[in-house]
Amino acid sequence: MVYSAEIKLLLIAQGMPDLHSVPGALTGFLLRCRNLVSKNLNDQAHSYRELFMANKPGKVTSILRQMICLIDGGEWEKVGVVPTRRELAERFATTTSTINDVFTFLHAMGYVMSKGRNVMINPSRMTIPALVPSFDHYLQQQGLTPFMQNVGEPEIISLDMKVAQAFDLPTGTRAVRRIRVQGEKLGNQLIPYRVAETYYPEILAVRYLARMKQDPLFVVIDQIANDTGKAITKSSLKVLTRFPDEQEQSLLQISLHVPVTELFRVSYSDDGTIIVFSRIILISYRFTLSLDTDTRLEHSHVDTKF
Numbered sequence: 001m002v003y004s005a006e007i008k009l010l011l012i013a014q015g016m017p018d019l020h021s022v023p024g025a026l027t028g029f030l031l032r033c034r035n036l037v038s039k040n041l042n043d044q045a046h047s048y049r050e051l052f053m054a055n056k057p058g059k060v061t062s063i064l065r066q067m068i069c070l071i072d073g074g075e076w077e078k079v080g081v082v083p084t085r086r087e088l089a090e091r092f093a094t095t096t097s098t099i100n101d102v103f104t105f106l107h108a109m110g111y112v113m114s115k116g117r118n119v120m121i122n123p124s125r126m127t128i129p130a131l132v133p134s135f136d137h138y139l140q141q142q143g144l145t146p147f148m149q150n151v152g153e154p155e156i157i158s159l160d161m162k163v164a165q166a167f168d169l170p171t172g173t174r175a176v177r178r179i180r181v182q183g184e185k186l187g188n189q190l191i192p193y194r195v196a197e198t199y200y201p202e203i204l205a206v207r208y209l210a211r212m213k214q215d216p217l218f219v220v221i222d223q224i225a226n227d228t229g230k231a232i233t234k235s236s237l238k239v240l241t242r243f244p245d246e247q248e249q250s251l252l253q254i255s256l257h258v259p260v261t262e263l264f265r266v267s268y269s270d271d272g273t274i275i276v277f278s279r280i281i282l283i284s285y286r287f288t289l290s291l292d293t294d295t296r297l298e299h300s301h302v303d304t305k306f
Contacts, residue, residue, distance in 0.1 A: 059094055059098055060098055060101045060102055060105070063092050063094065063098065063099070063102050064102050064105050064106070066092070067102060067106060067111075068106075068109075068111060071106075071111050071112075071121060076121055077121065080120050080121050081118050081119070081120055081121075082112055082118075082119040082120065082121065085099045085100065085103070088102075103119060104255070104257045107254065107255045107257055107258050108257050108258050108259060108285070109285060110122055110283070110285035110286065113191075113253060113254070114253060114254070114255060115253070128142070128193075128286065128287060128288070129287070129288060129289075131235075131237075131263075131265075131289070133221070133232065134219055134221070134222070135182050135194070135196070136148060136182070136217055136219070137219070139184060144184050145184065145185040145186070146182070146183070146184065146185065146217070147182070147183055147184065147185040147190050148180045148181070148182045148183075148216040148217050149180060149181045149190075149216055150178070150179070150180055150212075150213070150216045151179040151180060151181060151195070151251065152179060153213050154176060154177065154178040154209055154212040154213055155176070155177055155209075156174065156175070156176055156177075156202055156206065156209070157174075157175060157176075157177050158172050158173065158174055158175075159171060159172060159173045159174075159175060159199075166238075166264050166279065167199075167264060167266055167277045168236075168266070169266075169277070173201075174201070174202040174203075175199040175200060175201055175202055175205075175277075176199065176200045176201075176202055176205040176206060176208075176209055176212070177197070177198070177199050178196075178197075178198045178199075178200075178212050178220075179195070179196070179197045179198070180195070180196050180198070180216055181194075181195055181251050181252070182194050182195070182196055192251060192252045192253055192283075193252075193282070193283060193286055193287075194252075194280055194281060194282045194283065194286075194287075195248060195251050195252060195280070195281040196278060196279075196280045196281075197278065197279040197280070197281075198220075198276060198277075198278045199276065199277045199278065200220055200224075200275070200276050201274055201275075204224050204228065204230075204275070205220055205224065208220055208223055211223075220276070221267075221275055221276055224275060230269040230271070230273050230275060231269060231275075232267045232268070232269065232275050232276070233268065233269060233270050234267070234268055235265050235266060235267040235268070236265070236266045236268075237263060237264070237265050238263070238264040238265075239261065239262070239263055239264075239289065240261070240262040240264075241259060241260070241261050241262070241284065242259070242260060242262060243256055243257065243258075243259060243260065244256065244258065244260045244281070248260060248281055252281070252283055254283060258283060258284075258285075259284040259285075260281050260282060260283060260284055261281075261282040261284045261287065261289070262279065262280070262281055262282075263278070263279070263280040263282065264277075264278075264279055265277065265278045265280065
């Protein structure tokens with residue numbers, strides 16, 4: 001009887017037979033394979049399948065394309081839950097390690113999202129502008145139901161050196177700080193889009209502090225415009241792209257491998273009064289960043305107009 005190399009390796013990995021009982025010209029090859037697997041015969045992840053898996057990056061790319069086609073075709077639309085890694089590994093004749101790599105890309109591209117121990121189909125993959133005067137109003141205009149949740153309570157603070165430098169403001173500047181998770185409500189599901197850490201000059205916003213605590217949807221800049229006549233007409237902007245920290249992963253319900261865009265924005269009225277300055281963390285795949293620029297500017301920042 002002539003055995004294939006795969007069958008011989010499986011025999012050795014599972015039972016370690018006497019090599020003389022395995023005919024063929026692959027004895028030297030089998031010895032090398034036995035040395036590889038004999039370190040831990042009970043670890044099936046490093047036995048037969050692992051030794052014969054070739055071109056893993058190509059395998060990941062191939063499965064990723066197939067998964068995207070399945071998701072776009074509505075394969076799991078009714079249940080919304082993607083099969084387990086083990087089930088997918090069996091379906092695509094690969095390892096759970098490879099499926100983990102595929103999931104990393106699917107998360108980063110916005111096709112799936114984590115919910116508890118499950119991986120869910122992302123029900124909303126629309127791309128929206130990163131810079132809008134009122135995020136919740138914009139979502140309503142698109143026919144979506146916005147949700148906003150306070151992270152901690154709004155409070156009056158003095159800017160420390162790190163925060164002040166990020167906004168090019170003096171250390172110790174007094175401001176009302178408000179941190180919120182913002183996103184879409186889809187049925188009973190809350191889908192986070194961004195975290196907004198917003199600061200308002202104390203002199204303009206202290207009167208609204210109680211209202212901010214009570215109502216996460218309260219639009220402070222609209223109230224400032226109504227009460228003072230000062231409205232936002234321009235903003236300076238700094239943009240960074242990075243991976244999220246642990247708190248951002250938790251608030252945005254994303255994994256470490258999903259890129260985020262970090263915006264530092266200072267917004268002014270026509271007379272140069274600072275109305276609001278914000279640090280906004282966006283899930284990158286959900287947003288486009290559109291800028292109106294003046295090519296005559298020689299400054300390092302970009303002016304954006306609403």
